[in-house]
Amino acid sequence: MAKPFTILVTGGAGYIGSHAVLALRDAGWPVAVVDNLTTGFRWAVPEGVAFYEGDIEDSALLARIIKDENIGAIMHFAGSIIVPESVENPLKYYHNNSAKSRSLIESAVTGGVHHFIFSSTAATYGMTEESPVSESTPQLPINPYGMSKLMTEHMLRDVAAAHDLNFCALRYFNVAGADPQARTGQSTAGATHLIKVAVEAALGKRDSVAVFGTDYATPDGTGVRDYIHVSDLASAHVLALEALIADPNRNHLLNCGYGRGFSVLEVLDAVDRVTNMKIGRKMEGRRAGDPDSLISDNRAIMERFPWQPKHADLDEIVAHALAWERKLIEMRGE
Numbered sequence: 001m002a003k004p005f006t007i008l009v010t011g012g013a014g015y016i017g018s019h020a021v022l023a024l025r026d027a028g029w030p031v032a033v034v035d036n037l038t039t040g041f042r043w044a045v046p047e048g049v050a051f052y053e054g055d056i057e058d059s060a061l062l063a064r065i066i067k068d069e070n071i072g073a074i075m076h077f078a079g080s081i082i083v084p085e086s087v088e089n090p091l092k093y094y095h096n097n098s099a100k101s102r103s104l105i106e107s108a109v110t111g112g113v114h115h116f117i118f119s120s121t122a123a124t125y126g127m128t129e130e131s132p133v134s135e136s137t138p139q140l141p142i143n144p145y146g147m148s149k150l151m152t153e154h155m156l157r158d159v160a161a162a163h164d165l166n167f168c169a170l171r172y173f174n175v176a177g178a179d180p181q182a183r184t185g186q187s188t189a190g191a192t193h194l195i196k197v198a199v200e201a202a203l204g205k206r207d208s209v210a211v212f213g214t215d216y217a218t219p220d221g222t223g224v225r226d227y228i229h230v231s232d233l234a235s236a237h238v239l240a241l242e243a244l245i246a247d248p249n250r251n252h253l254l255n256c257g258y259g260r261g262f263s264v265l266e267v268l269d270a271v272d273r274v275t276n277m278k279i280g281r282k283m284e285g286r287r288a289g290d291p292d293s294l295i296s297d298n299r300a301i302m303e304r305f306p307w308q309p310k311h312a313d314l315d316e317i318v319a320h321a322l323a324w325e326r327k328l329i330e331m332r333g334e
Contacts, residue, residue, distance in 0.1 A: 005072025006030040010056050013040030017077035018184040023234035032069040044184050056104045066111035073115035073241055074108055086145035097148035102155055109163045115244040116167040117237055124150040127291050134297035135253055142289050166251050168240040173226035173257035173296045175233055177317040178324035185324030198271040199322045201279045208280030211264050216292040222264035224293040226257035229311035239305040257296030258312050274318045
């Protein structure tokens, strides 16, 4: 059945955005991408997808894309995501993540776009004592990254109340892995994600993996996180889109995780298993602002959407990340 309009994916040449493009295409949706290629890659956008190199703050460009491509919904992934950098350079994060989101939302309202899916984060909860974390847990961000994303959630709430727009904000936990068919993956140099760093070490790109803190109140003393496969996350975005279309009067603010966690050492053990080798581990002190454990209460998204994660096995997440890392080495001739 023909789809009624095209989906605009901002940041669609980046890690999560490029997986969302694949998930939308696999579901039969026509897609257009806008990306300024600051951290994204032009090759990550498949052939046949309309691509616009530009900034989401360029309201004239957005107006043209919305009109020319018949955009009916926006999936918004463009932004900056490195927590320590947000502490060092907060103005960059309030510009890229808050001010530019405000401009994009205005372009959506002006252009008559009725549905908006936003890439939010568990960082909006801050240093919560609760675990697992539910959607009703107080949102008290402890860094500019988390606050910049929370500000966008608030903007969307207010705009949806005043205009013909409904939205879904998905609060991601720790995103990992790569497309099972190795069509795209985490490609940014200097990435800080643990599984990305660990598979780089396994392939000789790094000497060792730093373990930040071994005295947390967890079974093995290292921090516990809820790792979600990027393809399962992408499928949740497609279901969110369908839910927004099905009920234009309802908004959704939902956690996106598996509801169970793994410690840093458990993740490194999984990498050892998958690669059949032992990667070096360098024990270091805690990083400021790292909670002992951060696990999602994902009951709401499981009840709200027909979401059935397909890649929740940690070894599979690692195997897909490793396969993508090997492909990157081939592509770049490293």
